[in-house]
Amino acid sequence: MGTRNEIAALPPEADLARADSLAREIFSDIANKWAFLIVEFLGQRTMRFGELRDHIGGISHKMLTQNLRMLEHNGLIERTVHPTIPPRVEYALTEAGVALRAVVDGMCGWTQKYLGHIEAARRRG
Amino acid sequence: MGTRNEIAALPPEADLARADSLAREIFSDIANKWAFLIVEFLGQRTMRFGELRDHIGGISHKMLTQNLRMLEHNGLIERTVHPTIPPRVEYALTEAGVALRAVVDGMCGWTQKYLGHIEAARRRG
DNA sequence: CGGTATCCACCATGATACTG
DNA sequence: CAGTATCATGGTGGATACCG
Numbered sequence: 001m002g003t004r005n006e007i008a009a010l011p012p013e014a015d016l017a018r019a020d021s022l023a024r025e026i027f028s029d030i031a032n033k034w035a036f037l038i039v040e041f042l043g044q045r046t047m048r049f050g051e052l053r054d055h056i057g058g059i060s061h062k063m064l065t066q067n068l069r070m071l072e073h074n075g076l077i078e079r080t081v082h083p084t085i086p087p088r089v090e091y092a093l094t095e096a097g098v099a100l101r102a103v104v105d106g107m108c109g110w111t112q113k114y115l116g117h118i119e120a121a122r123r124r125g
Numbered sequence: 126m127g128t129r130n131e132i133a134a135l136p137p138e139a140d141l142a143r144a145d146s147l148a149r150e151i152f153s154d155i156a157n158k159w160a161f162l163i164v165e166f167l168g169q170r171t172m173r174f175g176e177l178r179d180h181i182g183g184i185s186h187k188m189l190t191q192n193l194r195m196l197e198h199n200g201l202i203e204r205t206v207h208p209t210i211p212p213r214v215e216y217a218l219t220e221a222g223v224a225l226r227a228v229v230d231g232m233c234g235w236t237q238k239y240l241g242h243i244e245a246a247r248r249r250g
Numbered sequence: 251c252g253g254t255a256t257c258c259a260c261c262a263t264g265a266t267a268c269t270g
Numbered sequence: 271c272a273g274t275a276t277c278a279t280g281g282t283g284g285a286t287a288c289c290g
Contacts, residue, residue: 026243027236033156049252060284065253075239075246086251087290096239096246103231110228111152114200114221118151121200121221174272185264190273211271212270 026074034059034067036104039093042077043101046092076100151199159184159192161229164218167202168226171217201225 029035034056041047041055053064068091071077076097082088093101154160159181166172166180178189193216196202201222207213218226 022244023236023240026240027161027232028158030236031156031158031161031232033153036152036156061252062254062283062285066283073247073250074243081252084251085290087253089252096242099239100232100235103228103235106228106231107152107156107225110225111148111155114224115148115151117221118199119147122198125198125200186273187264188262191263206272209271210270212273214272 029070029074030076030100032067034063035071036107038064038067038071039076039097039100040104040108042091042093042097043104046090049089049091052091071097154195154199155201155225157192159188160196161232163189163192163196164201164222164225165229165233167216167218167222168229171215174214174216177216196222 037056037059038052041052047055049064049068052068053059053061056064068077068079072079074096075094078092078094080090080092082090162181162184163177166177172180174189174193177193178184178186181189193202193204197204199221200219203217203219205215205217207215
């Protein structure tokens with residue numbers, strides 16, 4: 001996506017949204033704020049469970065676990081357990097995760113770019 | 126916020142995630158499946174309420190209304206009422222919405238590209 | 251430290267009905 | 271056709287506690 005031209009010709013991908021149910025299911029799973037934030041932070045570097053929780057902020061232990069499991073199940077992140085005491089568990093993006101990171105970064109960039117626009121819209125309506 | 130980033134050259138956008146609460150709030154509002162699907166379909170063309178509902182599929186009247194209001198409130202879509210009988214209401218993307226569409230398209234493309242990868246991951250784990 | 255399980259409050263959501 | 275309101279209800283997600 002990144003530098004692909006505007007809206008010009010944006011074909012097949014478009015109908016993914018209504019396409020087969022598996023694609024739709026995956027799309028719905030991953031298009032949520034926690035998944036995006038996790039991908040964003042793991043995109044910066046590999047992190048441990050606690051680091052991730054602290055960086056994200058405002059996420060409960062349970063939600064983080066749940067989303068990490070979901071992302072792992074879908075092959076976006078890889079979980080490495082170091083059998084030390086205390087345990088050390090590292091999470092890293094897979095290739096698919098890195099690819100998604102580009103999308104999430106696009107969204108981050110979008111948010112920054114249109115922050116003013118949005119504030120203005122809110123004041124109006 | 127830190128304008129320096131540890132990784133290659135994925136700039137400031139990265140720390141938006143933890144940046145000011147307004148950006149975070151907007152990010153969290155919009156990073157959800159319904160918002161994405163609405164943006165995706167309105168990106169194809171302007172649509173009426175019912176059309177949108179039918180194209181998206183599986184969304185309740187209430188959820189659609191709610192999300193449309195949220196997107197309008199944030200200045201991503203524009204609502205035009207034609208005072209006919211029966212009423213005709215058209216929804217279209219604003220400039221900000223069109224820009225977000227690029228992101229959503231990226232996500233659609235990603236989903237298609239990694240569908241096989243994901244299926245494989247699911248079978249394994 | 252990280253994971254799992256349990257409990258429970260609350261809210262998001264769907265269904266339904268009514269209005270303009 | 272589109273919007274709003276109301277209601278119930280089940281599921282989401284937070285808090286807590288305990289395990290490895």
